[in-house]
Amino acid sequence: LAKTTQPISMDSYEGQEVNITCSHNNIATNDYITWYQQFPSQGPRFIIQGYKTKVTNEVASLFIPADRKSSTLSLPRVSLSDTAVYYCLVGGQGGSTLGRLYFGRGTQLTVWP
Amino acid sequence: SQTIHQWPATLVQPVGSPLSLECTVEGTSNPNLYWYRQAAGRGLQLLFYSVGIGQISSEVPQNLSASRPQDRQFILSSKKLLLSDSGFYLCAWSVLAGVGNQPQHFGDGTRLSIL
Numbered sequence: 001l002a003k004t005t006q007p008i009s010m011d012s013y014e015g016q017e018v019n020i021t022c023s024h025n026n027i028a029t030n031d032y033i034t035w036y037q038q039f040p041s042q043g044p045r046f047i048i049q050g051y052k053t054k055v056t057n058e059v060a061s062l063f064i065p066a067d068r069k070s071s072t073l074s075l076p077r078v079s080l081s082d083t084a085v086y087y088c089l090v091g092g093q094g095g096s097t098l099g100r101l102y103f104g105r106g107t108q109l110t111v112w113p
Numbered sequence: 114s115q116t117i118h119q120w121p122a123t124l125v126q127p128v129g130s131p132l133s134l135e136c137t138v139e140g141t142s143n144p145n146l147y148w149y150r151q152a153a154g155r156g157l158q159l160l161f162y163s164v165g166i167g168q169i170s171s172e173v174p175q176n177l178s179a180s181r182p183q184d185r186q187f188i189l190s191s192k193k194l195l196l197s198d199s200g201f202y203l204c205a206w207s208v209l210a211g212v213g214n215q216p217q218h219f220g221d222g223t224r225l226s227i228l
Contacts, residue, residue: 034216041201041222041224042221042222043203043205043219043220043221043222044157044203044217044219045219046216046217046218049216087156087157103149103156103157103158103159104156105154105155105156106156
């Protein structure tokens with residue numbers, strides 16, 4: 001199961017774009033990359049998922065280079081409410097990898113006014 | 114739409130007492146179900162997962178057990194709680210898919226304190 005490496009913490013100001021990079025050197029061919037957001041005393045919330053290149057939804061973009069050994073979550077124009085812990089996970093569905101998503105310690109993003 | 118419910122939200126139990134945490138999912142059938150524990154300031158640790166009624170897989174040996182008596186019900190139990198069982202317990206579900214990785218959707222968690 002591929003493990004991930006993220007910065008422990010990041011700081012930003014309101015209105016700025018934030019990019020959080022995750023390393024996953026041992027990612028397997030059938031692994032997807034998924035990002036979650038967690039606020040204190042709440043369960044993680046799914047943000048975005050991708051396999052390769054770029055994925056964009058209404059809240060974020062996910063950039064994945066061709067070798068897939070890293071990924072970058074991009075949050076445009078952050079606000080104070082984006083202060084949270086962000087987790088990067090890699091995993092696949094089916095077979096022995098079912099359910100075994102590894103949540104690391106995540107990245108604590110703090111947005112300042 | 115699908116929803117997941119966990120209860121209670123907070124629980125304070127003495128050492129040695131039993132435990133039962135319940136999780137139910139609505140709006141979907143045959144979900145994969147998961148129990149996680151999160152220690153303060155740490156990431157999530159997968160405890161159990163289930164792909165169907167009566168099918169439970171354990172990730173780590175521990176003082177806890179899980180059961181799935183119905184398709185959309187997942188229960189976390191203990192016969193005798195230890196101090197080390199304190200933490201934030203999260204239930205999650207995902208759709209079983211043949212291709213790709215389906216994201217997991219989490220409940221609001223139970224804060225368990227052992228005294």
